[in-house]
Amino acid sequence: MPDEAVTKGLRGGETGLLAFVACASIAAGCLHFLGATTLVAFSFAAIALGGLAWAISFATEQLGERYGPAVTGVLQSTLGNLPEFFVVLFALSAGEVVVAQTSLIGSVLANALLVLGLTFVAGVVRSEDGVMRFGRRLPNDTATLLLVAVFIITLVGVSVASDDRASHHVKAISIVGACCLILVYATWLVGYLRSDTEPAHGKPRIGLLASASLLTAAGVAAAFVSEWFVAELRPTIDRLGISEAFAGIVIVAIAGNAVEHVVGITLAWKRRGELAVSVVKNSVSQIAAFLFPLLVLCSLAFSHSLTFSMEPIYIVALVLTAIAVWQITGDGEATLFEGAALVVLYVILAAVTLYE
């Protein structure tokens, strides 16, 4: 049957993209080992990393078609954050603690402000009455998870600033905080997945074995490319003369979340606002309440450990972002000016970081 033929197998564009991702990854490796010019090697690694995030996301989607949309969405954002996980891990093992931490913070801020704002703008432009509508539950749950993360970060920050004995215990408090945060995220996740009563609707176009193989291959490649990306990061920062903060908050955050950017905005443009908001929001809460604490725990194995202690400017940015995003999205409606407000907050933050 022709219908079956259309839905089965890879589409032409997908095959091409996968081939491109494979080539870009190999090129990034060659450029790294052959000692190419910094900017060229860094750019190729960044492109390959974005492409691998897409490949992982695609393979997970095919695996996930067997389940409902909430399960698929969570699987997708979890494995889609795999490249980011590797980048931070390699940055930590290379002793680049500032870059590791600012990339995590930057990912939260870029997704919560820039990507969400652009998603709103796209959704409003394509709406009929200038208002984009979506469910209220996920924005409010994300606000809660962000507030819990922000609570820990702020308390640790104030403890350190007041130069008490607590500052000697930042590591211990961070471990307690990380375990607590992962516990809350897990409790939320179970409730969220259980509420997904919609039956699996899609028919996977590639088989289980093919999806799993693609996933494994892309995952392993992501680990390698991340290492090359991190290795080129320091020379790139020095060459461009930018601050470490700007590199983490803007460059790594945008490169590492390229997929969320494209997927969110494309979905909103296709009038699938509900799903667009869900992808972006899931990514925000996952990085803040799962990836960050997980990396805090993982970093115990390294000589340079990652804690929740950070510069006041990031604490303040995270607190205000958590509040502003809740205020703007909590009512389940977005207008053009609200999208603009979110984008503008990110622009101002980037401007401040530029001079840090």
Add this chain to the structure above:
Amino acid sequence: MPDEAVTKGLRGGETGLLAFVACASIAAGCLHFLGATTLVAFSFAAIALGGLAWAISFATEQLGERYGPAVTGVLQSTLGNLPEFFVVLFALSAGEVVVAQTSLIGSVLANALLVLGLTFVAGVVRSEDGVMRFGRRLPNDTATLLLVAVFIITLVGVSVASDDRASHHVKAISIVGACCLILVYATWLVGYLRSDTEPAHGKPRIGLLASASLLTAAGVAAAFVSEWFVAELRPTIDRLGISEAFAGIVIVAIAGNAVEHVVGITLAWKRRGELAVSVVKNSVSQIAAFLFPLLVLCSLAFSHSLTFSMEPIYIVALVLTAIAVWQITGDGEATLFEGAALVVLYVILAAVTLYE
């Protein structure tokens, strides 16, 4: 027809008020140039300034009767803030940066806390069931605009405090922030005015030419009186032995927003709660998200420039005010205790400023 006779032309009270405003303005000028006692000259200038704000507001209302209520409201609060604009401009050109900045902050706080609180008290007292009701959209939009302004101010403040390279770039960041803020305000304004589908309902009682002439005359007079007001401000501060902060946050803020005070409370008393809240809220968001950034840009022409960098106490007051006002008004209902809470917040703020 008698009905027509009643609605056409100025009412007796209005003619009297306009004459009084003219006399007060002339008296303020005479006292200024004749070198009268400080307190007398200052008081006359303050009274004339309040009167001119009313005259501008009245002329704009007459002009605006040709449009719907949202257009009229915005026109009115924009031109009604003209005297305030001149006061800050002259304060800046006289090098009184602290007074200029605290008057702007004070105007936001006085309108958002004191005036809104008294408006709620008046509305609740005159309600039947102890609850004053109004639309939820404007309070929430105002909260968004205030949060964006507060975000910029706080980030700039933390940058300066941490004594980074960023503090040398406060001016650059303030310019970026000001442009961003005006852009968001403009986007909001377009959407807000477009949603004003109600047809023009009023019949202007004075002609187009008369309104325009009155507006021009009052505007020019406001510019002159503002200059005299600012000239008397420094000697008055010294004579009364009050702090600059108290002068800006309390005296200039209350004198410069006398019209919003009277109009808001009177409308609430007349059971026109919706319009009362709209006048006060529009004034708050306009000062924070339009007048302040506009003056930051204007101040580039002066030797003393206005930036978003301010004392920690004002940053904290603005952040908490933005959050508290959103919490109290976001549900579209106000009770007596909520009105009292807003007034009390302003009283405490004034008490703290008194000792700065």
Add this chain to the structure above:
Amino acid sequence: MPDEAVTKGLRGGETGLLAFVACASIAAGCLHFLGATTLVAFSFAAIALGGLAWAISFATEQLGERYGPAVTGVLQSTLGNLPEFFVVLFALSAGEVVVAQTSLIGSVLANALLVLGLTFVAGVVRSEDGVMRFGRRLPNDTATLLLVAVFIITLVGVSVASDDRASHHVKAISIVGACCLILVYATWLVGYLRSDTEPAHGKPRIGLLASASLLTAAGVAAAFVSEWFVAELRPTIDRLGISEAFAGIVIVAIAGNAVEHVVGITLAWKRRGELAVSVVKNSVSQIAAFLFPLLVLCSLAFSHSLTFSMEPIYIVALVLTAIAVWQITGDGEATLFEGAALVVLYVILAAVTLYE
């Protein structure tokens, strides 16, 4: 009639508990005067204090059965906070200002985070669809009262930190703030009690005279036991080697609010979620907006005065708690993960305090 027989008089358990409370109080006194080991004397005083809070609460409930549920609830939480009032008063008179202040802060945080969180967990576990529902009004009113209290505390804190002249006036500003806070609380209370149109439903099981006598006896005993409790507190802190902050935020706060803990969780378990949330929320707003300012005014009689000035870590904890609790409870619904989030916030706070 057997029904009457069942409802009249004390139940067996109640008689037993009252006897136990009397014995524990006497034992605490004996141990105090006979100079028993610190930990034993302290534990007995703590147990007696919790028991007396229950006895006061029980006597008030019997007195209150003559009125509607809101009146009873408020009476109960007011008199139930009597032991806490005495503890702070004796701590102040003994010059233990840090312990006095941290117990008050700890009571707010323990009730708002730990007790409310456990109440939600109990309510959700016993619900049918994983959601506990309750009225939206009280959570939002409590959020307003907490925000007003937090506004004062933060402004005072920033004034002190910036080392302005204001820091010399902390006492004056605290008095103004205390009067304002009590005024707002009183206005709220009048409105809240007036809205209690439900008729008195219960039949008191013990007479007016018996209730009043029990109340007086328990009140007097609470005053004595509080003194012994405070007297043993300092040696206990030294013996256990814990910080004053941990003693106030965790030990005194949990001991002093044992009744709210048990009552809130038990009510939620019995599927009386509305009442459970009301008891806990009333207790939070009363301590923050009535007991704290009242003790600030009372402390004027002592050489060591209590003010709203406190360590930055507590200011930040209170601000974030006020915001998080509002965000989580403002929609009148609680899920398991929200309960877990509140409990986790308290755990992290306790961990930070441990190292202060």
